[in-house]
Amino acid sequence: MAELIRLDNISKSFGEQEVLDELSLTVYENEFVTLLGPSGCGKTTTLRIIGGFETPDKGRVYFDGQDITDLPPNQRHLNTVFQNYALFPHMNVGENIAFGLKVSGKSDQYIKDKVKYALNLVNLKGFENRQITELSGGQQQRIAMARAIVNEPRVLLLDEPLGALDLKLRQEMQYELVRLKKELGITFIYVTHDQEEALTMSDKVVVMNNGYIQQEGTPEQIYNEPENAFVADFIGDSNIVPGRMIKDKLVEIKGTEFPCIDGSAEGFEPGQPVDVVIRPEDIEIRPYGEGLFNGEIISKIFIGVHYEMLVKSEKGNFEWLLQNYDEHHVGQKIGMYVRPENIQIMKKPEFDDEKAMELDL
């Protein structure tokens, strides 16, 4: 795949506050890239730098190999779907969509056809003469999409485009977006703080915190092999436990030894303290005494398809989070087993932004 956009060591501060610190990122042609991170981590700022609405203090932005850092937004071959859509309120739907085409001096017939095509594409056939104020949130969202894509940009920037919609509509629109992207064959750079959205839609997920990229990779890599506690924690419910390497491919956690698949080859030396991530669905329940370690179920709730349980281990007195399709009872003593490939070993955090987020319950 050919490189399309490259951010090279971008730094940006607002006054005293450093928002991005030497951020580098490459986006390839036809990729669906998602910037994922908690509120205030610099996602919008990154997108605005790509769009040309913000100039970085340091670093360069390349588009198709050309340095576009100092190019104003109206000379960049990309379009944006803004966080609150930013539709022009005094123009109707057709005029909104036609805006970019008019500016570039297209013929009236071309504009008319193109507007029609775009409305078809977003399933709002015949909406040309509607007023913006008459549209629902979901419809406004689609018009914002249509307005951006009629210009045939090579890259579409989307800043939490589904953030204002309710859950059901949001899921519907996720499918729509993926379909649109396939139909158009263009690059999407997508911003969200919703991890589920990021994992289901993207080719590549870029997890950010405090203006740093914590990890970038496919959704599977991000979910299964988080590189630090922050990523593991942000991507989903996890057991994040301190441990220590005993020897190659053997780790000790809370007094129990677990075979694993990481070791010296990955840079984990015997005796080294590490963090270990075990997903709650990866802890298998066995009869008492037949697993790697034993515990007692101390709470249980049913959440839709499966049960979520807290189990206090006999050794180490640690409360493990478990998910299981079968029902077990509070007070029941069980054995637990984890497959070696489901034990994810991570380096201890060196910086604050790599730590798991403090839960404010």
Next chain:
Amino acid sequence: MKKALSSIYIIIIMLFLYLPIFALMVLSFNEAKSMAVFTGFSLNWYVELFNSRLIMYAVVNTFTIAIISATVATIIGTAAVVGLDAMRPKTQNVILAANNIPMLNADIVTGISLMLFFLILRVPQGYMTILFAHITFSIPYVVLSVRPRMNRKTDRLFEAAMDLGASRKYAFRKVVLPELRPGILSGFLLAFTMSVDDFIITYFTKGAGINTISTIIYSQVKIGIRPSLFALSTIIFVVAFVALLIVNIKSKKQEVELVL
């Protein structure tokens, strides 16, 4: 009982507000020059009004000054708001505070200081000095009414237009200006009314030999006010009343359209 009381209360308030104006209107059609007794219907005072060059000049002065000063103040004030938007928040706050002071300042202080200013610079006082003074005191009101329209949303719309390939000029004309329009309109109307209404500042900056409606009424009060001024006041009131009515009916209609 409670309902009756509240109706009576409203009627009393209305009487206090409108009875004096009603009295003035009735007296403007009076035959005699009396300020107390109505002796019979006549249009004498209206005839005198339109034949009085002094009053007619004052009327023309008042409204030309109001229109020109409101227009100039609207342009300057709107430009100021646009410029402010590009500044850092701290600078904006300082300038906005400076903008608010003249509005809180007593008219008499503004009037006297403008007069001194013209005297020191040896500017001959007359039409132009009144105009200048009115532009000066109107600008803050325009800034105050346009400024709220220049918000984050407007910034985003401007960016969206740029994103779609528009030049800064085109984006401003097509997207930002329509957003500001309601603020600009109310700023203009505010400036216009402030100018028509003003007496004190006009009085100190007008010099001899020129009058506006307010200053001519004041000068006539000293020698005995003539009912032709009642006639003038009646006309002004009726015009303002009708204009207000039209505006209200129009916005009612728009509301209805929005609901449908």
